[in-house]
Amino acid sequence: MLRASTSPSQGKVRVEFLPEELLADVIMRLIGDVRHVAVGNASPIPATAALTLRERGGGKPYVSLLGSRRHMFFTDGGRELFDCAGQGRIDVFFLSGGEIDGEGNINLVSIGDYDQPNVRFPGSFGSGYLYYVVPKVILFRVEHSRRTLVPKVSFISAPGGSAENVHRTGGPVALVTNRCLFAFDRARRRFRLESVHPGHTVAEVIENTGFDFDRPDAVPVTPAPSGDTLRLMREIVAPQLAEVYPQFAERVFGVKLAASAL
């Protein structure tokens, strides 16, 4: 199995890791110290981050993986995720977008006129609710391009911000891509470049981003995952992932679903 690596640098131990592992590590830091992280369908990298944090925290935070039986304590059916969020009991959730714009609006529905679209995505999932009520929503889109990060989305599945009088206890805190990490400033409704991943550059980020964003004079490089984190991910978490993300677990970590995981 091929493993990407950081550029060799003088005197440092060369840590080899995959892009997926770096992004999971970035997300682990964004999650921080919270009680409950929920992960939606089709989010294997955020799931990796949440489960790795839980392993490191000895069971804390609670992690709810949609579509899992083992990593899901809900006993009230599919609505419990949303009821739980409505109760203020989900601290972190992840959303993506076929398009994401500079105000944090996300589009999971279609490009072009809604009634005559050029491109159709699967649909909004729970974004039209969770983006409003989960305090820390981490946007996650691996493909960082002018096609995905646009000046203005064609369809707002969920807006990055809301008028003062609209009930809103949550919203975006960051956007993670294959090239960089943006933080979101809710008051200004703008992204700010926080760090660029190893092997990528600020110029490249600007070149491939369809919206304006703020940035400091010197943009740090995203730190590499520690050896301990990588070990946890590969040895402990990867087998857990296989239940819900068998393709991902096999492709990234070379782990096949064990029959006992059913």
Place this chain on the structure above:
Amino acid sequence: MLRASTSPSQGKVRVEFLPEELLADVIMRLIGDVRHVAVGNASPIPATAALTLRERGGGKPYVSLLGSRRHMFFTDGGRELFDCAGQGRIDVFFLSGGEIDGEGNINLVSIGDYDQPNVRFPGSFGSGYLYYVVPKVILFRVEHSRRTLVPKVSFISAPGGSAENVHRTGGPVALVTNRCLFAFDRARRRFRLESVHPGHTVAEVIENTGFDFDRPDAVPVTPAPSGDTLRLMREIVAPQLAEVYPQFAERVFGVKLAASAL
């Protein structure tokens, strides 16, 4: 154990039965051919009627006895009774009243000014909802007196009728007391005397009823329960009742709660 009896009449077999058994038999006829009968707390005589019908019907109608584990198929907690009624899936329910008036209004709360009552009853239970949405509500009040059947209730827990534009798919069909059976005419919002129980008279009913009601020129006597019905009640149903109504089952049928009924 004492058993009341009908007046001996020429040439007929004398059937002995208790007042509770007569009332349960009256209620069985009122229930008729339906799919689902629900019985609230503190309604042992309606429960006797519903369970006896189910025995006779070989499992039909479905019977839901509140507070029972055995005679209750609900699996969604206490709200399921009301959700089920809202879905139109409860055909018959029973309500009583500290006071009942001639328009079918029932009072389960208090007598006198609500904020300074002279008498307090337990409260409205589910009447403020079920009276509106269960097609056949059978009113049941053993004590037939001017104290219970009044010209106008002090407090309307649930009204006998509603304005045209109020969503109302249910309401009262009859009132059963220790003296007689009244039918309820929804269009006219009035009771009509249907039959007087054995040993009671029309004059006595008029004397003890606080509201006006219609009556035919000749009021029939309520028929006595058949021997088959009495056998079913006493031998098959009484032991079932003991789970929910241990005091009643022992007092009326001499049946004690078996340890296995838990």
Place this chain on the structure above:
Amino acid sequence: MPTIAPSVDDAVAAIPDGAMVVVPRESSGVPMEATRALIRRGIKRLSLVALPTSTLQADMLIGAGCVETLETSAVSLGEFGPAPRFTAAILGKTIAMKDATCPALYASIQAAEKGVPFIPLRGLIGSDILAHRPDWRVIDNPFGNNDPIVLLPAIKPDFALFHAGMADRAGNVFIGRDRELLTMAHAAAHTVATVEKLYDGNLMDDPALSAGTVPGFYVDTIAVAPRGAWPLPLLDHYPADGGHLAEYARLAATPEGFARYLDSYVYAKRAA
């Protein structure tokens, strides 16, 4: 993670004076041992929500002066007659009463579970229940045509308090078909449960048991209280103690008798 408290008295210590506490109906696991512990402690000014009715529990808490506000659909002793301390409190105006109807309470608790500010309910129009609930609203159904409907505000209790068959050491509580206990735990900010016994293993690992379980995620504190619903029944476990309930009904008919009852069955433990 939920705490397994060493005693029922410890478990209820977190419930402060003035708390809004939701408790279940008689057939769904009434925490009577915890109720006695609260009375022993002398808790005050409870805002008690009995979902949707109560019997002995509310009557005792009211009689002992623990309740400031009661929201429920009925309080009685069932087959043992009226609830004497409740009745006396209403007639003597020593508690504030919010009369409801059963489905209104279930719906209001579900509104809190869902994080919505209100929920509609049919019925109620033209009743005096509605007339005496200034906190409820009637609107014209926006999907209808001249169709009035009641809106009920969410009830968000500070604590859910109930008794169940068993819990595991991770704080998962098995409630079986008594699903309102789950709704209560979802709706309330905190949950305290007493149980007949501890279960060895994790309830969530069993496909059948997990279906009837309140996840430990929602539970703050658990205490073991064998026969913790006594003298009320715990379905699938034990029936009501009819002899004791008859004695309660007899004694609680007067303030003096009720005081004697408390001395015998509630304060006795403290004295001992």
Place this chain on the structure above:
Amino acid sequence: MPTIAPSVDDAVAAIPDGAMVVVPRESSGVPMEATRALIRRGIKRLSLVALPTSTLQADMLIGAGCVETLETSAVSLGEFGPAPRFTAAILGKTIAMKDATCPALYASIQAAEKGVPFIPLRGLIGSDILAHRPDWRVIDNPFGNNDPIVLLPAIKPDFALFHAGMADRAGNVFIGRDRELLTMAHAAAHTVATVEKLYDGNLMDDPALSAGTVPGFYVDTIAVAPRGAWPLPLLDHYPADGGHLAEYARLAATPEGFARYLDSYVYAKRAA
């Protein structure tokens, strides 16, 4: 009393053209054998409600021309990419799409379960989901102050259709933690369920199993369909058949390939 149908084809016979049918998400028991039976029969003009999302099932029904209206929050093949027949139908405008968000569908089904005409939900304000749902309303929360909130009308399906682990001969269906199946059965006028196997005895007699059971009272028809969710997973029973799903994704990318897929895996049974 519920009927135990002799075959899955018989079980779905009661679902007529034009019916509104609610089906569950991939992890909660998708009735794939029943879906193939519906396609074989050539059912038309379905109003399909996928609660709250769908994968293979909606894609196949759409591809086979069975669907007139689809209400859901997303259709994809998950790890196997976009849902090709769904995508083609939207771009080709051959189905009417009602885009929702997951909790809106759950709440709308719960409104039908409760017999209320609508239910409120937070979120949605300012989204284009709301902008394209003329059947939804925004009101000013009567309990708030300048607080807009969305009201969703109840969704009352004609049929709930799902697959579960087991049922007994009284028609009780064990669903364990997949509680949305219970809500669907409550909300729908009729329920058709396929199950892996029949259970000997009555599920309601077991305190643990009964907690995770849809009562037969709500169920019209049951049929036994071993591996009835295949190639989708049935949690606690079997995983997804990834190889088959990859084949589906490959074939269904074109109308011709999709037709070949149906010939091989759906119509084959009829021919045999």
